[in-house]
Amino acid sequence: MSTATPGLQIPAWAVPLLNFKQALNKLQELQYCTGTVPLNPESSKLFYEGPNTVRVIDFMNVTEEDLSRLSLACQPASFGRDQQDVYDETYRKAGKLDATHFVTALNPWASGIVDTVNQVLLGNRDAGKSIKAELYNLNVYGPGSFFKSHVDTPHGDNMFGSLVIVLPTKHEGGSLVFRHEGQESVFDTAATVSSERTPHAAFVAFFSDVEHEVLEVKSGYRVTLTYNLYFVDPPKPPANLGVVPAEGDPMLNLKSKLLKLLEIPTMLPQGGLFAFRLKHKYPITPSSTIISEVASRLKGTDVMLKEMCEELSLDTSIKLMYLIEPELSDSKLLCLLDCYVDGLEDLDQVEDIKQELLAITQGQCTITYLYPGRRRERGAIPLVLLQGSKSAVEGNMFTTKYMAYGNEARVDTIYNDIYLVAKVKPFKDRGFSDSEAETAEEPEEATAEEDLDEESENDTEEE
Numbered sequence: 348m349s350t351a352t353p354g355l356q357i358p359a360w361a362v363p364l365l366n367f368k369q370a371l372n373k374l375q376e377l378q379y380c381t382g383t384v385p386l387n388p389e390s391s392k393l394f395y396e397g398p399n400t401v402r403v404i405d406f407m408n409v410t411e412e413d414l415s416r417l418s419l420a421c422q423p424a425s426f427g428r429d430q431q432d433v434y435d436e437t438y439r440k441a442g443k444l445d446a447t448h449f450v451t452a453l454n455p456w457a458s459g460i461v462d463t464v465n466q467v468l469l470g471n472r473d474a475g476k477s478i479k480a481e482l483y484n485l486n487v488y489g490p491g492s493f494f495k496s497h498v499d500t501p502h503g504d505n506m507f508g509s510l511v512i513v514l515p516t517k518h519e520g521g522s523l524v525f526r527h528e529g530q531e532s533v534f535d536t537a538a539t540v541s542s543e544r545t546p547h548a549a550f551v552a553f554f555s556d557v558e559h560e561v562l563e564v565k566s567g568y569r570v571t572l573t574y575n576l577y578f579v580d581p582p583k584p585p586a587n588l589g590v591v592p593a594e595g596d597p598m599l600n601l602k603s604k605l606l607k608l609l610e611i612p613t614m615l616p617q618g619g620l621f622a623f624r625l626k627h628k629y630p631i632t633p634s635s636t637i638i639s640e641v642a643s644r645l646k647g648t649d650v651m652l653k654e655m656c657e658e659l660s661l662d663t664s665i666k667l668m669y670l671i672e673p674e675l676s677d678s679k680l681l682c683l684l685d686c687y688v689d690g691l692e693d694l695d696q697v698e699d700i701k702q703e704l705l706a707i708t709q710g711q712c713t714i715t716y717l718y719p720g721r722r723r724e725r726g727a728i729p730l731v732l733l734q735g736s737k738s739a740v741e742g743n744m745f746t747t748k749y750m751a752y753g754n755e756a757r758v759d760t761i762y763n764d765i766y767l768v769a770k771v772k773p774f775k776d777r778g779f780s781d782s783e784a785e786t787a788e789e790p791e792e793a794t795a796e797e798d799l800d801e802e803s804e805n806d807t808e809e810e
């Protein structure tokens with residue numbers, strides 16, 4: 348393949364190596380990530396120690412006088428040179444307050460800044476889980492202030508970056524310039540904080556080994572909060588703090604028992620549903636909560652139940668359950684709903700309940716019957732209630748069933764019973780031996796209602 352002269356054979360890897368190096372050279376790195384966050388009355392205040400007093404500044408409504416007072420409360424900012432803290436106004440001219448002398452209500456987690464840093468600067472999708480942002484100090488750059496080119500001193504081997512939040516004050520100059528590997532970029536903080544119609548803070552996060560410089564502030568005051576950013580391990584469960592969970596994996600035993608149940612040919616022979624009334628109640632905003640999304644907010648053993656079902660290859664979903672007891676017939680309808688629906692209580696008067704039910708839930712409703720029992724409604728799916736009971740089902744009339752005492756009076760979001768529903772395949776598809784499958788038939792058992800009236804062992808009555 349080679350046209351080179353004999354003795355000057357080009358090795359087979361030479362071209363691929365070159366290709367790789369060229370591609371690597373083109374790899375461009377983001378030098379910093381920025382954004383703005385709106386201030387609101389909960390996040391806009393700064394409290395600081397002034398001479399013999401504590402002062403407050405509201406950055407939604409800040410005056411020149413507030414800023415000049417804040418500037419007077421500051422110490423001259425030092426910097427590190429040859430491992431010594433030095434003051435040198437030809438290199439850094441700015442005021443600072445150490446984190447022990449002020450409190451800010453602006454929180455980089457709550458405002459979404461840490462998530463942005465994680466996703467944009469670190470390219471991490473696991474938002475906010477492994478970054479610590481440690482408040483370092485507050486700086487005031489008045490007219491004539493600047494900070495010449497430097498890198499930020501690492502405070503530990505897990506420190507990867509610096510975060511600067513620029514509070515919304517009117518100023519000119521003070522842009523932040525980055526230089527890294529021959530590239531230069533400028534972040535104009537003054538323009539960014541005045542780019543929105545309402546007060547917004549600007550933030551910029553960068554890897555602290557990237558050289559950066561604050562250009563001279565020409566007018567006004569540039570006020571910043573600086574944070575050191577660290578990689579941290581995701582939080583571990585606390586050891587022996589307060590109540591200690593029982594030894595061993597409580598789910599292991601449960602899982603093997605559930606598997607045993609699935610191995611029985613007469614347990615939902617044609618398939619059906621397992622349902623668990625969850626131990627916790629979950630906040631539902633009737634007008635907006637998407638019930639399926641509650642799956643990602645499950646608490647305590649409720650999460651474990653879901654994981655256990657999934658480990659046994661049972662598809663799970665989260666439902667509301669509602670029992671309709673028609674006046675005109677004796678067949679009760681046990682409905683699983685994907686959304687909160689008004690007007691279900693009127694259905695017991697309607698003639699064709701099923702039709703009406705599907706219409707008002709826009710088809711997002713599964714009609715089931717308690718198994719073992721007799722299927723009264725065509726198409727109703729057998730459901731085994733593994734946790735919970737008849738009284739809980741009947742009690743689940745949505746709004747009536749939540750604690751009357753909260754720590755605050757609110758009516759838009761309420762606590763509701765939620766059901767974890769696991770889909771059980773027909774016995775022949777569950778992967779157990781075929782010989783058993785032949786014996787699997789729907790049993791002729793008590794009626795659905797007789798079964799509904801039976802109290803389950805683990806029924807806990809609600810007050």
Ligand SMILES: O=C(O)CCC(=O)C(=O)O
Pocket residue numbers: 486494499511523559560561571573
């Ligand atoms: O205020 C800024 O934009 C950067 C400040 C800075 O580089 C520092 O405090 O080390």
Ligand SMILES: [Fe+2]
Pocket residue numbers: 497498499509559
């Ligand atoms: Fe810096």
